Amino acid sequence: MGKRNLISVVDMKDEWPALVDLGIKLKKERxxxxxxxxxxxxxxxxxxPSTRTRTSFDVAITELGGHALYLDVSKMQMGHGETVEDTARVLSRxxxxxxxxxxxxxxxxxxxxxxxxxVISGLDNLEHPCQALADMITIKEKFGNFHGRKLVFLGDGNNVCNSLLYACAIMGMDMVACCPATRMPNAEILYNATQIANANGSKIIASHDPQEACKDADVLYTDTWISMGDTISVEEAVKLFQMYQxxxxxLKIAKPDCIVMHCLPAHRGQEITNDVIESPHSVVFDEAENRLHAQKAVLYTLMKD
Structure with a gap:
């Protein structure tokens, strides 16, 4: 098999369930x-800048016996006299x-x-596949399965939401993208994820009504209201997203054993209250830890001999 990338979740669609299981296995064998x-x-x-992505990838490659080389793009020549194509080919050597x-x-x-x-995406403005893998690892750890489970993403239909649509569809889990009409997830990804879900016996739904969406949810998930590159002010974001907090x-509308997820960093009092993120329902720090094990699974699968 030739060189493979993980830029979109669907780049490794057929291997996604195995990646989830490998992440759990490597966690147990740490x-x-x-x-x-x-x-x-x-x-x-x-x-x-990053906290979780940089640290988890650095530790992951180190614990697997390799070495991490940090490159600040602002101090590189890519885009400043050298093309992306040339940078890619040189680094590959x-x-x-x-x-x-x-x-x-x-x-x-x-x-x-x-x-x-x-090439592995550590996030761009369209997807965040490694975060979605860590999320699937966390859900399987907590529930043991995906079929018949329901995840509700509340807030901005951003890169994390886009990757979760694909990941839930691939794993056969229902998902509701509950967002304001002006901040829905990428339309093409929403459509493609719906087709994948249909083939796997699950449902992908778009909604603008948090009260309806959260009924019988197994997972409530949110992210910051102001995504990378946004020009929206905090005041505008609060006005637009307040009902999606x-x-x-x-939480009372969801199932009694519902778990709450957030990819962090969290703005407590905005997209999630402090009481909820510190409640027994919250698994956000387990989820954050699982970034390490997700990165290990990806690095092992793509970089081993």
Whole structure:
């Protein structure tokens, strides 16, 4: 099999269930899984700052026996006298894989097209596949299965929402994207995810009504109201998204054993209340930890000999 990328969730659609199980396995075996990536170097290119993505990828490649190389894109020549195509081809001669955290998915796609080593998205403005993988790992840990489960995403139909649509559809889990009409997820991704879900016996639904959407939910999920590149002010965001806040009122509508997820960083008092994020329903820090194990699963699958 030739070089593969993980830029969109669907790039590894057929392997997604195996990636979830591998992440759980590597988590259980932490410290005892040997050095399968010994001698491998991962270039980590960052346009956008990060806590979880940088730390989890760095620790993941290190614990698998490899090495992480941090590259600040603002201090690179890419886009400043050198084309993305040339950067991709040069880096491919030096390293065994590239993780790229970008503002623009078009740049991500171009890097993936021209690199001859695997390119892994650490987030762009269209998708965040590694976050979705960590989320699926967390859900399987908590419930043991996906079929018959319902995830409700509340707020801005952003990159995280887009990747969750694909991930839920692939795993056979129902999902409701509950967002204001002006901030719905990407229309093409919503359509494609619906088709995948239909084939897997689950449902993808778009909604603007949080009260209706949250009925019998197994998972309530939210993210920041102001996504990367947004020009919306905090005041405008509060006015637009206030009814989509995860709070005690919405939690009461969901199932009694519902879990609450947030990819972090959280703006407590905006998209989620402090009481909910600190409640027994919250799994946000388990979810954050699982970024490490998701990254390990991806790196192992794409970079091993």
């Amino acid at each position: 410290g005892h899984h040997g050095d399968p990536l010994k001698g491998k170097t991962l270039a980590m290119m960052f346009e956008k 030096f390293v065994h894989g590239i993780m790229y955290r970008a503002f623009d998915y078009k740049m991500m796609d171009k890097l993936g097209e021209w690199a001859t080593v695997p 995860i709070n005690d009122d919405l």
